[in-house]
């Protein structure tokens with residue numbers, strides 16, 4: 001029997017014009033590292049983006065922009081498949097087949113569903129079914145590894161449960177995927193406790209924010225509340241800015257900042273100015289590639305069309321196997337009955 005390749009799947013929703021540093025460190029850096037050792041499929045998951053209020057006029061632009069983010073962050077389209085979810089409709093068909101086997105309370109217990117239902121005041125069927133579509137996105141490629149942020153871990157556990165449920169009912173079909181997390185899994189918010197989130201304005205910096213915006217956002221950012229005045233000593237381990245420094249700033253300078261914060265020999269404005277500089281330097285080559293790609297969107301459209309072309313046969317093969325196991329094919333058995 002032919003060995004399945006060690007496959008990776010992950011997706012980003014086109015709910016904003018660009019991904020933020022939380023997405024970048026929490027998932028995208030991991031995705032790029034995995035290209036070296038795995039067969040990867042990365043998607044712009046537009047069908048997920050319609051489960052919350054959205055503007056149809058902005059959607060095509062946002063889909064392209066997220067694809068540009070992936071490419072600017074280092075996705076190599078020669079070896080990695082980059083696709084748009086709605087270009088491979090087999091994802092939705094598999095979601096139906098898998099979802100039909102799962103009890104409704106399993107969906108209702110997922111924290112993301114509960115949070116979004118509370119935020120929007122009601123829940124669409126799409127919001128409830130979000131987790132099964134995500135499971136189908138992963139399982140349709142029999143992915144074994146899924147780079148995700150910490151907030152998505154319950155969905156990976158749910159996907160494992162869906163795989164087990166199907167395998168038990170219809171025979172071994174799907175591997176149980178593992179989450180893959182990178183060092184900077186949670187990038188803290190600029191606004192207070194919690195992580196950077198698209199849903200919280202001012203809490204994040206995006207990959208494409210220009211230097212002046214990065215400086216402004218950091219200048220207004222939340223720090224250790226003990227530092228009311230410039231002369232008050234602080235504690236870096238209580239400060240979101242210091243946590244973000246750990247992702248960008250060389251270790252020697254990091255030690256100086258920690259000591260300066262504790263002795264109040266460095267002020268928060270100076271500390272944030274150093275961080276802004278480090279982030280701007282880090283993002284500069286990504287932003288340069290981003291600008292070049294935006295100037296050649298025909299190339300980006302070609303990459304997405306090619307990605308869908310390469311992904312679809314893989315998705316169709318899994319779907320055919322699933323339908324066969326569920327008795328949903330007009331195979332030789334039905335011909336015998338008609339004879």
Ligand code: SF4
Nearest residue numbers: 224234239261268271
């Ligand atoms: Fe945070 Fe830096 Fe201010 Fe210390 S000096 S509280 S680490 S921003």
